[in-house]
Amino acid sequence: MDKLKAMASFVRIVETGSLTAAAQRQDVSLTAVVRGLSALEQALGARLLNRTTRRIALTEEGREYFERCRRVLADVEEAEAALADRPLAPAGRLTVTAPVMFGRLHVAPVINGFLAAHERMRVELLLLDRVIDLLEEGVDLAIRIAPLADSSLVAVPLGRTAWVLSASPGYLARHGTPTHPDDLSRHRAVRSTGRGSGNEWPLVRGAERAQVAVPECFSSNQVDAALEACVAGLGIGRFLAYQVRALEAEGRLVRVLADWQPPPVDVNLVHAQSRLLSPRIRAFMDWAVPRLRERLG
Structure with a gap:
């Protein structure tokens, strides 16, 4: 088993929220994704996902392994970029969530500008007036207009609103x-x-x-x-x-x-803890944070 490839496939499953979507993203068969996940779980001796016909959900072991996989894959991306002696252009899919009206008024225009400047990126914006579990629902970044109770999240202050x-x-x-x-x-x-x-x-x-x-x-x-x-x-x-x-x-x-x-209430951009952020997340944050701060100002 190619462990790095299996880790990347597992991350895709979590990020897309389904085995079928992960197979399409990797341009492989659904059977190959299922077999790869089973082999990975067998090698680890732990179940990573609870799967039903409608949805998948991370187990506690899966949550911890998912974060470690993302760190390892980010290390690999940065190592490859350093060896190539060039900055790694952000590419891939990003999922962002925000409250409905704030997302429509402020986040969507910022995303539009980001996509115009980064043609290899794709962004899904989820507008929800509820707080979600980022890992559970495969979300990379969230705008939170509320007190932050989850200490496992890293918060980047954007400002305050009255x-x-x-x-x-x-x-x-x-x-x-x-x-x-x-x-x-x-x-x-x-x-x-x-x-x-x-x-x-x-x-x-x-x-x-x-x-x-x-x-x-x-x-x-x-x-x-x-x-x-x-x-x-x-x-x-x-x-x-x-x-x-x-x-x-x-x-x-x-x-x-x-x-x-x-x-007033604080407005933050939050993401799960990680020693190294992937280039796609870092690129979006570098673009979005100053622009959202300006809008709140």
């Missing part, structure tokens, strides 16, 4: 404009049920702190729907600043209690 309270001019004309957090209890809340949008809104003004419960009239798991409800005058919404910027510029939403700012 929470803001917004309402339509029509709603405020009918129900009045709050001047203090206590006034919010007499209003109605429009909620997006994603991360950081609980039943109580934390507000800060200097050393003052407030935690306000606002009666709910509408909620949605999609921020676009919550924004439309807010524009329609159903209530006051709590959104991230980039989500309402265009609507504010059009005059369809206005800030409420602007001097009471909810605590």
Whole structure:
């Protein structure tokens, strides 16, 4: 068994999420991929993947081996590039995930520019308003707009984004404009049920702190729907600043209690720990990080 070839095939299986896709990526038969994986597991004396007819999932042993394989393969790529006395042009497939609206507004344009500059690269952008396991779902990089609880991830800070309270001019004309957090209890809340949008809104003004419960009239798991409800005058919404910027510029939403700012949230680009990143991941980070920081700024 060619151990290096088997390791590369195993990495392709995890990255693509299926044996069939890995076979297509390597231009070999599905039977060859299955036999190679079985031989690798037998040689290691450990099961690397749990396989069903619908999906595959890494075992605990598989997670550790996957990371080690990626490091070894990155070492090989860099060694070959050094011997050739030339920089290794990034090539291959990259999977990036981001929150839906942030990804659409900011990440997608950055990826488009990256692909125009790196014609041998391919990128899949997954827009998801949930936190996923990068290794479990074969994702290389993720934009996280949330506290980072997983210490196994390496985070590259991109900036911060503010929470803001917004309402339509029509709603405020009918129900009045709050001047203090206590006034919010007499209003109605429009909620997006994603991360950081609980039943109580934390507000800060200097050393003052407030935690306000606002009666709910509408909620949605999609921020676009919550924004439309807010524009329609159903209530006051709590959104991230980039989500309402265009609507504010059009005059369809206005800030409420602007001097009471909810605590901002960090924005990070994260990836799994690795001593050496592959050229394709490093190239994307070198391209994307300064551009995303500029957009957040």
